[in-house]
Amino acid sequence: MNSFTNQTHPYPATRNATYAKNGMVATSQPLAAQAGLDILKKGGNAIDAAIATAACLTVVEPTGNGIGSDAFALVWTKGKLHGLNASGRSPKNISIDAIKEAGHDKMPTYGWFPVTVPGAPSAWAALSNEFGKLSLQEVLQPAIDYASEGFPVSPTLGKLWKKAYQKFKVNLTDKVFESWFQTFTPNGRAPRVGEIWTSPDHAKTLQSIADTGAESFYRGDLAEKIAAYSQENGGFLTKEDLAEHKAEWVKPIKVNYRGYDVWEIPPNGQGIVALQALNILRGFDFKEKESTDTYHKQIEAMKLAFVDGFKYVTEEQHMKYTSKQMLSDAYAEKRRALITEEALTPEAGDPSDSGTVYLATADNEGNMVSFKQSNYMGFGSGIVIPGTGIAMQNRGHDFSLDPNHVNALDGGKRTFHTIIPGFLTKGEEPIGPFSVMGGLMHPQGHLQIVMNTIDFGLNPQATLDAPRWRWDKDKTVELEHRFPHHIAQELADKGHDIKIQLDSTGFGRGQIIWRDPDTGVLVGGTESRTDGAIASW
Secondary structure (H helix, E strand, C coil): CCHHHHCCCCCCCCCCCEEECCEEEEECCHHHHHHHHHHHHCCCCHHHHHHHHHHHHHHHCCCCCCCECEEEEEEEECCEEEEEECCCCCCCCCCHHHHHHCCCCCCCCCCCCCCCCCCHHHHHHHHHHHHCCCCHHHHHHHHHHHHHHCEECCHHHHHHHHHHHHHHHHHCCCHHHHHHHHHHCCCCCCCCCCCEECCHHHHHHHHHHHHHCCHHHHHCHHHHHHHHHHHHCCCCCCHHHHHCCCCEEECCEEEEECCEEEEECCCCECHHHHHHHHHHHCCCCCCCCCCHHHHHHHHHHHHHHHHHHHHHCCCHHHCCCCHHHHCCHHHHHHHHCCCCCCCCCCCCCCHHHCCEEEEEEEECCCCEEEEEEECCCCCCCCCEECCCCEEECCHHHHCECCCCCCCECCCCCCCCECCCCEEEEECCEEEEEEEEECCCHHHHHHHHHHHHHHCCCCCHHHHHHCCCEEEEECCEEEEECCCCHHHHHHHHHCCCEEEEECCHHHHCEEEEEEECCCCCCEEEEECCCCCCEEEEC
């Protein structure tokens, strides 16, 4: 075994790493993980299991994703890594002027204006068509069953659902949001932990997607309903916008970190931020994990990468600098030189010279999948298409209304995107899928997973259980309450504005599956900060 698959667990943990031979599914909800495993046992592969798990998560974890989500995937199969970008574009008829004329000086969070074309159904169909073994009907059946027959609400889900309801009942008072309350709070409140929740409309929609290979969602009766509800309520999304959507196979980007290749989806995703930070950090020698110097340099590199991401990253054809320029050794060296013993207030450099769910799957044929889908900010836009259970995302919220900004709103454009699956390889061998979800925590979680694994030799569960930090802005850094207090004080002495957080939900939710290249044995870790589970055999 590789050293990081059998390292003794150094942190208080709710579970040990999980080992298996034939297959593994790791995600944030036990019922979804089990659904993916059932598909593996029926003869499906890791791709089928990923689709089944993703579809189930739209039912059993609606606080983070839905049928109206976007999705991204990294798929290892037949000796090669494939990338899938299923994020949707803004409506063609939307514009900065139109949003400003409606009385907004920045992109709204809720309602139809921040809604972009949902990509998740197209991701399921594309994955199934390209690499699946079972039919889409078979793969979506577990999700359909949970939606129609119901399931008991799990603890973290219940907490997040209640929090969302309390927020929505104050902020979403317009008639356009009534369908959200009818769908997700049918008893006038959020469902309680252990209470059975069903969504027959959700089941019918999933069945339609299964029967048509997602065509109904983009060019059929579901598309008609989405477009009609948009038109009735002043939205910009049209049938034409939906019909033109297509999930796109893309070439993943990478950096080599101490002999391992770390892979991400290229922009419009923010995976490049994690890669840039790792590119900076590989120029340092880290002797121990629980060291003020280690954390200080991690935070400083993350800051420098993030401000570049905020300034330069959007859909790739609209970027001023290429991914190659931003990830060059020369630019990493320039950014590395800015890191001193004192916390800095980061500024973007010049590279010219140089609410989400996550799941990981693996099977005994060598296939592995890293998959993310999200509505954003929990339940997304607050828009639910009546009679369908489709909760629409609000990814357009990240567009800028400054026409000179690289991520400026424009018709038919993909926005800067937070959700990013990760994958690790060494030489020609896959190590496996990994990620941490949660807004700007995504790349920060990726950096911490990679370093915990490669620099400090932690097994997957230990890697995920380790206390986390999160850079917020300027010099502000939030730390989990379990973070070593003496190091927190020493970071403050270096000029970091340290905030200790009692609630760990803001530090992301991650999953990892590694495959030992010598034996093929799978070892997984799942998130202790949520209802995480690994199903394996």
